[in-house]
Amino acid sequence: xxxxxxxxxxxxxxxxxxxxxxxxxxxxxxxxxxxxxxxxxxxxxxxxxxxxxxxxxxxxxxxxxxxxxxxxxxxxxxxxxxxxxxxxxxxxxxxxxxxxxxxxxxxxxx
Numbered sequence: 001x002x003x004x005x006x007x008x009x010x011x012x013x014x015x016x017x018x019x020x021x022x023x024x025x026x027x028x029x030x031x032x033x034x035x036x037x038x039x040x041x042x043x044x045x046x047x048x049x050x051x052x053x054x055x056x057x058x059x060x061x062x063x064x065x066x067x068x069x070x071x072x073x074x075x076x077x078x079x080x081x082x083x084x085x086x087x088x089x090x091x092x093x094x095x096x097x098x099x100x101x102x103x104x105x106x107x108x109x110x
Contacts, residue, residue: 003027006036006093006107024053032057036070060084068093071092078103083086 006024026036026092038050053071060066064084071077080093088109095103 003106003110008107024055026055028055028057032060032068038072057082064091 004026006026020040020042022040024036024038026034028034028045032101033054033056035051036053036055038053040049041047050073053073055070056068058067058069060082064086066082066084069077070079070080070084078095078098080095080103081097082091082093084091090109091107093103093105093107095101
C-alpha cells in the first residue's frame with residue numbers, strides 16, 4: 001500500500017464554488033485503487049471535508065504516463081492525465097478531459 005497526499009488547485013464548474021483549494025490524502029493498493037479523504041476551502045462554498053472518495057489509477061505506461069479517476073461524490077468525478085516521476089515518489093496530475101473543470105496538482109508519497 002502507498003499513502004500519498006495530493007494538493008489540488010481547482011477551478012471547477014460546480015454551482016457557485018469557483019477556485020477551490022483541496023488537499024486529498026489517499027492510500028492506493030497494489031492494483032492502484034483506494035479511497036481519498038479531502039479537506040477543502042473556497043470563497044463560494046466555505047470550508048469542508050469529504051471522506052471515502054474512490055480513486056483509481058486506470059492506466060500506467062512504462063514511461064510513467066497514465067490516467068487516473070478521482071470521485072468527488074455522487075455523480076461527480078474527474079479524469080486525470082498523470083506522469084509519475086522516475087524516482088516514483090511523486091506524480092503530477094492534470095484534468096484535461098472534463099469540460100469546465102480545471103484541476104492540477106502533485107501527489108507526494110509519504
